[in-house]
Amino acid sequence: MIFSKTIRCNGMLFGPFNAFSQRRWKKPVVSAQTRLETRTKDLKLDKLMAHINKRKTILDIHQLMSQRKRGPFVSVQLMSRWRNIVGLNVGMGAFLHKYPHVFELFEHPFRRNLCCKLTQRMRSLIDEEEKVVKEYEPELVQKVKKLLMMSRNGTLHVHALRLIRRELGLPEDFRDSILSRYAKDFRLVDLEIVELVDRNESLAKAEVEKWREKEYIDKWLSEFETSYAFPINFPTGFKIERGYREKLKNWQRLPYLKPYESKEVLRVRTCGGTERFEKRAVGIIHELLSLTVEKMLEVDRLAHFRKDFAIEVNVRELLLKHPGIFYICTKGSTQTVFLREAYSKGCLAMPNPMYVVRRKMLDLILLGCRNTRSMEDLEEIKEERTVSVFRTDGGGKIDGDWVIPILESYDQNAFRSPRETDDSKQPFDGCESGRIPSVCFKDDSS
Structure with a gap:
C-alpha cells in the first residue's frame, strides 16, 4: 500500500491532491468564433458583399411590390411597413431616395400621396434575367442532376433546393417547371423529396478535376502532386506559420472519396478516416459552390445539405481551416462563404450570362444619385x-x-x-x- 504524505510549509499544505500543487497545463481551445475573428480579411470580397446586400434588399422590395395586385406602383406609406421585413437600418423613404436609377417616386394624380415604382432600366434588367433563366434551362437541369448525384441516396429535400434557388439560378417555380416537367430525370417521391431517376456518368466530373487536368498538362506536374490537390489562393497579408507549408503539402496529396464516386462513404473512426472524411467534405462544398451563379452561398444554408451529403463535421470550422480555398464574409446579417479561386480583384474570373445580368443590376445600383441630370x-x-x-x-x-x-x-x-x-x-x-x-x-x- 502506498501512502501519500502531506507537507506543511509556512501555513500551506502541499500534496498530491492539493489544488495549488496539481495545476496542469491545458492547450487553449481554438473555437470557430476565435478563428473567425482572427482570420485574414479579404477587403475586396468584403466590399463586394456589402454591395450585393444592397442588391438583395432591392430585389426583396421588388418581390413585395410585385405581390400587390393594384398596379406596378405602391405608396411609400405602405412600403414603410416593410422596413423590418427587408432588414433596413434607415427609413424606407430615405432608402428609396438614395437610388433614383432604381426607384421612381411620383405623386399620385388623384390621391395626392407619394408613390413608388421601379424604373424602366431596372425592370428591363429583371426581365432580362428571367429570359436568361429560360434560355439556359437545360444547364439548370444538369445542375440539379449533379446535386442529386452527389447525395448519398440520390435524393434531396426540395426545401433545401428552394433555399439556394437564387444562388443556383433556378426559376421561382422550379418545382413545376423543372422537377415535374422533366419526369425522365427526376421523380418526386414525396411533396418535399426529389429523387434522381438515372445517373449520367458524363456529368460525374467535378470542376476541380478539370483544374487538375489543366495543371497536369500545362505545368508538367506529376500525377502524384495533382491527383487530389485543390487550388490554393491565400488572401493578401496572410501569415504562413512555421510548418504550415509541409502540412498543406501532405494534405494536398491525401487521397479522398471524390464527390461523384458512388462508393460507400468513408467512416470517421477508421484508420486515417478523419482527415480523409474532412477532405471529402471540402470537395463536396467546393463542387456545390462551383455550381452556383456567383460562386458564393450563405453558411447557414449549407447545413440543410449535411444529412443528404453525409457531411458529419462542423461546416463553419471546416471552412475556416482552409483559408486558401474558402473565405467567410461577415458583412450583413448572415455569414457568406466565397470560393476564392473563382474571384480575381473582386470580380468573377469566368463570368456566366446570368452573372453578367446581375452585375449590370449592381452597377445600376452603385450609381446612386449620380448621372441624375x-x-x-x-x-x-x-x-x-x-x-x-x-x-x-x-x-x-x-x-x-x-x-x-x-x-x-x-x-x-x-x-x-x-x-x-x-x-x-x-x-x-x-x-x-x-x-x-x-x-x-x-x-x-x-
Missing part, C-alpha cells in the same frame, strides 16, 4: 412629347385609358425616337406618368 432631361422630353387620346361616351366624359406616353423606354446615353420603341404603342394607366398633363384639361368644344 439625364433623367431630369428625359422627364422634360416626355412632358413635351406626350399625346392625349380621348375616348368619350357621347356626353363629353373621359372613359378608359386616356393618356399614352410616346417615349417610355430610353437609353442613358442616347434618347431614341418614338418610332424606335414598341412601348409607345401600349396604352397605360394615367398614374404611370406621375402627373396629369395639362393638355388633358382643354375644353371639349374646342
